[in-house]
Amino acid sequence: MPLSVPDRLTDLPYAHLLRPHTGPLRSDERYDTVHFDGGEYTDQSAAGATFLECAFTGVALSGVKLRRARFNEVWAQAGRWVGCDLSDTEWQDSAVTGGVLAGVAAHGSALRRxxxxxxxxxxxxxxxxxxxxxxxxxxxxxxxxxxxxxxxxxxxxxxxxxxxxxxxxxxxxxxxxxxxxxxxxxxxxxxxxxxxxxxxxxxxxxxxxxxxxxxxxx
CATH class of the missing domain: 2.160.20.80 (E3 ubiquitin-protein ligase SopA)
Structure with a gap:
């Protein structure tokens, strides 16, 4: 079941479209071709948000609420997800490399490819x-x-x-x-x-x- 995973950000097919993210995370927001780079997000909520063709590099999330969020063609590298609520989330055609997930609630989630x-x-x-x-x-x-x-x-x-x-x-x-x-x-x-x-x-x-x-x- 070979699944191809890019090793570098520049290898992503949508890399040239990425724009940097600023500000806090928001619930029910649609993030399309957004690059989250090196930020720290603590006790914020992005419940119900959609992440489409987004990249996360070196991002630290602590106590972030992401319940029912959707991750489609997302690439996350060297991040930390600690005490996050990822329950009922949907992941498709995505990759997480070199990351740490600790104390994460992901019950009822759906992961595909x-x-x-x-x-x-x-x-x-x-x-x-x-x-x-x-x-x-x-x-x-x-x-x-x-x-x-x-x-x-x-x-x-x-x-x-x-x-x-x-x-x-x-x-x-x-x-x-x-x-x-x-x-x-x-x-x-x-x-x-x-x-x-x-x-x-x-x-x-x-x-x-x-x-x-x-x-x-x-």
Whole structure:
């Protein structure tokens, strides 16, 4: 599922159209070909806003309310999203690279054809989210909750999963083979529909045995 992600701002097809953003974020605003560069936004609200062909570089958002916001063809690099409300947001044809998402509420969100590369996700709530054609590449996912979420054609190449919860999730074509580590506290719960490698199967074998009531003794 190759998804192309530009490495540089100048590689964006709409780079020549970008104009710098000034002032605070605003709810229900439409941001079209806007460049958010190096700004800090704290406890502001952009709920219901639309970001179309926008770029974020080195932006720090803390406690920002973005509920029901839409991100279409957005490119975000080296940003920090801390304690933000991203619930019920929509992401399509977008990329987040080298970013940090910590304490983020993203339950009920929808991500389609989106790449997260070299990101750190910690204490991120994605319960009930819908992910289709999403790639977590070289990411650290720690204490990320996919409970009751629907994941279709999602992959985790080079990523480390620690305390990632999948209980109640529905997986279709979810490829975990290239993940560096599978730290799944729910064990086998939620893995139906996933693709794993033989070494990963051996790693998870004790959890499968426990779930089936099997005692293994040598």
């Amino acid at each position: 989106t790449v997260l590369r070299g990101c750190k996700l910690e204490a991120v709530n994605l319960r009930g989210a819908v992910l289709r054609d999403v790639v977590f590449e070289d990411c650290l996912l720690r204490d990320v909750d996919f409970g009751e979420a629907k994941l279709t054609d999602v992959s985790f190449p080079g990523s480390t999963l620690e305390e990632v919860r999948l209980r109640g999730a529905r997986l279709t074509g979810v490829d975990l083979r290239d993940a560096v580590r599978l730290g799944l506290p729910d064990g086998h719960q939620g893995l139906r529909g996933a693709i794993i490698s033989s070494p990963q199967l051996l790693e998870l074998a004790p959890q499968f045995a426990h779930a089936l009531g099997i005692t293994v003794k040598d």
